[in-house]
Amino acid sequence: MTVALVTGASTGFGRLTVETLARRGHQVFAGLRDIGGRNAKAAAELTGLAAAEAIELRVVELDVSVQSSADRAIATVIDAAGRIDAVVNNAGLIFPGPVEAFTAEEAQRQFDVNVLGALRVSRAALPHLRRQGAGVLIQVGSTSSRVTIPYSGLYAASKAALGSLTEAWRHELAPFGVESVIVDAAPYPTSIGANAVMPADAARMEAYAEGFGGFVTELTKLQSEAPADPRAVSDAIVALIESPAGARPARTVVAPAPQRDAIESLNAAAADAARVVSADMGVSAFLTL
Secondary structure (H helix, E strand, O other), X not given: OOEEEEOOOOOHHHHHHHHHHHHOOOEEEEEEXXXXXXXXXXXXXXXXXXXXXXXXXXEXXXXXXXXXXXXXXXXXXXXXXXXXXXXXXXXXXXXXOOHHHOOHHHHHHHHHHHHHHHHHHHHHHHHXXXXXXXXXXXXXXXXXXXXXXXXOHHHHXXXXXXXXXXXXXXXXHHHHOEEEEEEEEOOOOOHHHHOOOOOOOHHHHHHOHHHHHHHHHHHHHHHHHOXXXXXXXXHHHHHHHHOOOOOOOOEEEEOOHHHHHHHHHHHHHHHHHHHHHHXXXXXXXHOOO
16 A cells, blocks of 8 residues: 555546545545635545545645645645655646746746645655655656647746656655656646636737637647547556556656657657766766666
8 A cells, every 4th residue: 555645636637646546545645725715625525535435535735835834744644644655746737828928926836836836745755755765756747848839838847847856856866765757748638727827918918819819729629629538647647656666767658649659759869868968977877767
């Protein structure tokens, strides 16, 4: 049985992941923010599911934008289970639209949740994982971190930064027996789109209205004609958690075959480049690929 904490577990990939893990016999902590307010319904549903199915699923208050909240959530897991084996950094927001239309403050919020949120939760968990000499950090990334399409610049940049953190953690944590991996997912129909944050600068947005409108129309049309099942992503996360130590790939791409093959070719090239660069710098011994 694995003890796992999943952030952003109220809906989407996070919700599917906690339910699947608990039903497979793991001890799961579902991290939700504002469980007494906006996420009260989701918290009650998860608590009710745990009681109805007699599974190990517990809701914990967790706002990834606040370090003290992350610290308390990890402490709750340790107090209840005595250890933590897997942390799934899933919480995220998407700010779609032309980069110019976003203020620096809006960009800061995008990075605060998608990047610094993962950093805060991981900082809270890592002392325990290092002491255990085992465990895994799993980041939920995006294929846009490798191939940036129009009107997704802030989101793609945040996921690219998350990918870089994942790689750094993978190298730095390996001597402690702790793994760091990322799941790069293509767009799937989840609540992240419904909760998208649009630019506040209407005047700047107006300049891009035609292009952005056409982009959204075409993207929505394709996704409605061939909707993808988000369980593909949660299943990939569960598979990584259940994989033995040392068998988890650094990057797992979950996407339609043409996209997956293209991204995996980039990942292979990046790994080759890392080997060459690290060798030339004389630091190959410190890399874990």
